[in-house]
Amino acid sequence: MFNHRACFKAFLATLLFLSYSLVAQATEKGLFWKMESPTGVTSYLFGTMHTDDNRISSFAPSVENALKSTDLFMMEAEPLTNPSMLMMDKDLSTYLNEAEFDKVRELADFHSMHIGAAMRMKPWLLAVIFDLPKPQSGFEQDNMLMARAEELAKEVRGIESGVEHFSVMDNFSLDEQLVMLRAVLKRPSEEKEANFEKLISAYLAGDSDNIAALDEQMTGSILPKEMWVKMRTKLIDERNVVMAQRTIEKAKEKPVFIAVGASHLAGDGGLISAFKKAGFKLSLVEK
Numbered sequence: 001m002f003n004h005r006a007c008f009k010a011f012l013a014t015l016l017f018l019s020y021s022l023v024a025q026a027t028e029k030g031l032f033w034k035m036e037s038p039t040g041v042t043s044y045l046f047g048t049m050h051t052d053d054n055r056i057s058s059f060a061p062s063v064e065n066a067l068k069s070t071d072l073f074m075m076e077a078e079p080l081t082n083p084s085m086l087m088m089d090k091d092l093s094t095y096l097n098e099a100e101f102d103k104v105r106e107l108a109d110f111h112s113m114h115i116g117a118a119m120r121m122k123p124w125l126l127a128v129i130f131d132l133p134k135p136q137s138g139f140e141q142d143n144m145l146m147a148r149a150e151e152l153a154k155e156v157r158g159i160e161s162g163v164e165h166f167s168v169m170d171n172f173s174l175d176e177q178l179v180m181l182r183a184v185l186k187r188p189s190e191e192k193e194a195n196f197e198k199l200i201s202a203y204l205a206g207d208s209d210n211i212a213a214l215d216e217q218m219t220g221s222i223l224p225k226e227m228w229v230k231m232r233t234k235l236i237d238e239r240n241v242v243m244a245q246r247t248i249e250k251a252k253e254k255p256v257f258i259a260v261g262a263s264h265l266a267g268d269g270g271l272i273s274a275f276k277k278a279g280f281k282l283s284l285v286e287k
Contacts, residue, residue: 030285031046031203031262031265032044032045032047032062033283034066034284034285035251035275037279037280038280041251041253041254042069043070043251043255043256043258043280044070044256044258045258045260045272045282046063046145046257047262047264047265048145048259048262049199049200050140051132051141053133055200056200056204057144059144062286063145064148067152067154067257068152069255070154070254071154071254071256072154072155072157072250072256073156073256073257074156074159074246074247074257074259075142075145075146075158075159076142076159076160076264077159077160078160079162080163081162082163085166087120088122091119091120092104092120095123095178100182103185104130110134111130111132113129122169122177123180123181124169124172124177124180127177127181130181131187133196142259145257146259154257159246159247159258159260168234168235168239171230172230172231176227179224179227180223186222195218236263236264237269240264240274244271244274244275247271248274248275248278
């Protein structure tokens with residue numbers, strides 16, 4: 001069976017390697033910002049962690065109040081309506097040796113995925129899914145915020161379309177995607193769990209300096225440097241330009257609650273900097 005939820009949740013992780021560096025370039029501590037436009041419109045920017053871990057699924061009253069005070073909720077992307085773009089024409093098994101196939105089957109079982117479906121998925125997608133912890137509730141932080149916004153009768157839209165969001169990984173060749181998958185297949189489960197725990201702790205603490213150190217530790221050891229640079233450019237830097245343009249435009253018109261992966265907030269090309277350059281006044285909100 002093709003697991004649509006698992007696939008959408010997986011890419012919302014922005015790719016597992018990037019989810020391990022959520023705020024790696026952060027120069028300003030904090031993940032929740034109040035933003036006042038030059039004309040006095042108040043909006044909010046919230047850095048999320050794309051996971052359903054229960055430790056980050058409870059929101060402070062400040063988040064609830066911010067949602068209530070805005071008219072529009074914007075999250076990274078709309079759901080993908082055509083999952084066929086995530087599938088390959090050929091069977092993945094033709095590219096794997098026996099040991100790799102056995103590992104894929106083991107991880108597919110762990111993630112409650114039919115091996116037949118796994119063999120048709122693009123390698124990058126399997127890499128993302130297989131490096132995530134076992135799902136807990138199936139409702140990641142982003143979707144919980146969206147659901148609450150809908151309960152409050154707010155307008156809800158994605159910053160990117162589903163096609164825009166998912167097609168980013170088509171910039172990587174099949175060979176490059178297989179490098180990603182094989183790197184994940186080689187990573188011991190104990191290491192995955194330990195890395196995730198470190199990331200959760202750093203996120204809960206809003207400790208950007210610690211996450212910056214984790215970035216190099218967790219990604220530099222499993223991917224070629226040139227691939228990591230390309231991945232960061234395609235998944236973060238180039239998308240930040242589009243995200244900034246679209247969210248700033250809306251935040252000038254009406255109060256907006258913007259929820260995006262924390263990796264998109266900081267750095268010279270991040271949304272914090274983009275909003276400041278657009279004349280918005282930003283202040284940290286305790287969450």
